[in-house]
Each structure stands twice: as structure tokens, then as C-alpha cells.
Amino acid sequence: MPSRRRFLQHSASLAALTALTPWLPAGAFAAGSLLQRQIPSSGELLPVIGLGTSRTHDVALNEAALAPLREVLRTLVNGGASLIDTAPSYGRAEAVCGALAAEDELRSKLFLATKVSSSGRAAGERQLAESFAALKTDILDLVQVHNLQDTATQLGLLRELKQQGRVRYIGITHYLDSAHERLLEVLRREPVDFVQFNYSIGERNAERELLPYCADKGIATLINRPFQRAALFDRVRGQALPDWAAVELDASSWAQLMLKYILAHPAVTAVIPATSNPRYMADNLLAGQGRLPDAAQRKRIAELFA
Structure with missing residues (x-):
């Protein structure tokens, strides 16, 4: 993601991340500083920043490929987060996540989410058996029906x-x-704990019906595509982060501002940006602490990306 790299190199976020050498050592965040929200069906608390693995974790199971992803995972955990979202359709991502989670007894610190994307019960059973094996676990925290x-x-x-x-x-x-309308149709007839969908400054359709419905019915929400696969960085290319982002919202990078915009919606449980870069993981985690924008500030943020 070259555009994001340039933004980090020219923002106050670089100083913030440098202070978290090498990325986020254990204890780098003050106790309880990472925001958590309840899973409505249970009351269990879930940190609001997680890790997506689409494209980024489909790598060979060798040390050269796993090394940066190991640092991403350690940064996630050291920063007080736990959620990893993967899927069988993400190539080798499940096996990569399983191999890394098995190291250093990390599995007990993780909330592992995967998906099933099969037609027919027998195919679903086979795929799930493969997911349990790939992720090296007897219990999965969350399994989602992928793309309905x-x-x-x-x-x-x-x-x-x-x-x-x-x-x-x-x-x-x-x-x-x-x-989104198909998701709503399923939610109206099928009781579930979670629904995952796209939502960002540039894709706000979920604000119309989906997020309010989940808030009303007590359904946890996971947000994918928070940066629209880096397209949102292009909208502010060459622009300095406004001073008020740090002064009013404790945001030191464009990525943090984008994530804070999402997290400010009370129906959002967690957001899961994908990355294979530990520096980006640390930057994402910083969005989960400090102040979140109110309605007026969210409008100002949206105007920056218009």
C-alpha cells in the first residue's frame, strides 16, 4: 500500500509509532486504553480494532514469508487487541494464522473468526473440518456464512x-x-450473533438501515473495507492531516482518522483492516484509543474525503 506508506512517512504518526519500538512491545499501551465494546448476545467485551487477512496472509508457510506476519500478530496482541478474521477462500491465510497462533501460546489471547463458503451441508462440514485443522484449534470463536x-x-x-x-x-x-438489503432480509429471519459488512467514509450505505437495525436488535457488527482497499488514501493524496485531528481527536494519521470515523458509530463493534505490515498494525491500533468524533466532527471528516 504505497500511498499509506507515504502518509505515515510525512505525519506525526511516525513519531508516535517510533515510540512504540519495535512496534508495540507488551505494555506499550496503558492498561485498558484500547476501546472495547460488548458483543450484544453475550456481553463479552471485544477490542474495537482487529485484523483482516484477505490478500495479506495468503503467503507461503516459510520463515521469510511468515516473519512480518508474526510481527503483525504480536503487535495486535501487545496492543491489547485479539480479533483475527480469516476465511478458507483467502488462500493459505487460515493455515498461516493457525501456524502463527500456535506460537508462544498466543491462541489463548486471540478471538479467531473464520467463514464457511460452501453449498450443501456435506461440503460445509468438510470445509469447517479443514478450518479447524488449519487454525489448529478445537473451538472457533466465530464462524460466519461468507457472502450469504x-x-x-x-x-x-x-x-x-x-x-x-x-x-x-x-x-x-x-x-x-x-x-446490504439481502443481509437485512437474512437478519430479519435468522438469529445470529454477528454480521460483517463494508462501511467507511466513502461507503456509508450501512448508516441508512443496516447499522440502525443491528443496534436495535442487538447484533454485533464487524466492519470490512474501512479504507476501500486503499482508495480512500488516494482521495487525500498530498494533503496534510488537519491540525484539529490531533488536537480534538488524538489522531496522528489519516488511517486513524478514517477508523475513528467508523468507530464513532455506536452500532459498530469492531473494524478489521487487513495488513501484512506491523507498522500499519500499530497505526491502526492507535485509532482505538483516545477521543472519537461527535456528529459535527464526523461531518468535517467526511468533507475532507468528498
Whole structure:
């Protein structure tokens, strides 16, 4: 993500991250400084910044490829976060996450989320068995029906696994504005713990119905595509971060400002930007502490990206 690299090199965030040498050593964040929100169906607290793995974690299982991803994971945990979101359709990402989570007894500190993207019960069972094996765990914290594929069948299977104690939470996902109405249709007839969808400064359709519905019905939300796969950085290319972002919102980078915009919506449980760079992971974590924008400040942020 070259555009983000340039922004970090020319922002106050670089000084903030340098102070977290090498990235986020254990204890770098003050106790309890990373914001947490409740999972409505249980009351369990979940840190608001997580890690997505689409594209970034589909790498070879060798030391050269795993080394930077190991630092990303350690930065996540040292920063007080826990959520990793992956999927069988992300190539080798599940196996990579499983291998890294097995190191240094990290599994107990993680909230592992994956997905099922199969048609038919038998195919779903096979895929889930492979996910348990790849992630090297007997219990998955969250399994989601990916992109609403054979939703009724797979949710039925996931409910059985939840009753058996092998899956703690279940949910559904999509990544396009055009699928939001379909997500709502499923939510209206199928009880789930989580729903994952796209939401960002540049894609605000979720504010109309999806986020209010989840708030009203007590459904946890995971937010994907917070940077629109780096497209939002292009909108502010060459622009300095406004001074008021740091003074009023404790934001020292454009990425933090984008994430704070999302987190300011009370129906958002956590946001899961993907990265393979530990510096970016640390920068993302900084968005989960300090002040969040109010309605007027969110409007000002949106105007910066218009």
C-alpha cells in the first residue's frame, strides 16, 4: 500500500509509532486504553480494532514469508487487541494464522473468526473440518456464512456446532453495498450473533438501515473495507492531516482518522483492516484509543474525503 506508506512517512504518526519500538512491545499501551465494546448476545467485551487477512496472509508457510506476519500478530496482541478474521477462500491465510497462533501460546489471547463458503451441508462440514485443522484449534470463536452462500443450510450447521460448544458465535458476511438489503432480509429471519459488512467514509450505505437495525436488535457488527482497499488514501493524496485531528481527536494519521470515523458509530463493534505490515498494525491500533468524533466532527471528516 504505497500511498499509506507515504502518509505515515510525512505525519506525526511516525513519531508516535517510533515510540512504540519495535512496534508495540507488551505494555506499550496503558492498561485498558484500547476501546472495547460488548458483543450484544453475550456481553463479552471485544477490542474495537482487529485484523483482516484477505490478500495479506495468503503467503507461503516459510520463515521469510511468515516473519512480518508474526510481527503483525504480536503487535495486535501487545496492543491489547485479539480479533483475527480469516476465511478458507483467502488462500493459505487460515493455515498461516493457525501456524502463527500456535506460537508462544498466543491462541489463548486471540478471538479467531473464520467463514464457511460452501453449498450443501456435506461440503460445509468438510470445509469447517479443514478450518479447524488449519487454525489448529478445537473451538472457533466465530464462524460466519461468507457472502450469504447457502445461508440457511450453513447457519443450521453452525447452530449445531454452537450447541456442541465447538463454535462460540455465528454470523453472516458480505462486502458490497448492493448486498446490504439481502443481509437485512437474512437478519430479519435468522438469529445470529454477528454480521460483517463494508462501511467507511466513502461507503456509508450501512448508516441508512443496516447499522440502525443491528443496534436495535442487538447484533454485533464487524466492519470490512474501512479504507476501500486503499482508495480512500488516494482521495487525500498530498494533503496534510488537519491540525484539529490531533488536537480534538488524538489522531496522528489519516488511517486513524478514517477508523475513528467508523468507530464513532455506536452500532459498530469492531473494524478489521487487513495488513501484512506491523507498522500499519500499530497505526491502526492507535485509532482505538483516545477521543472519537461527535456528529459535527464526523461531518468535517467526511468533507475532507468528498
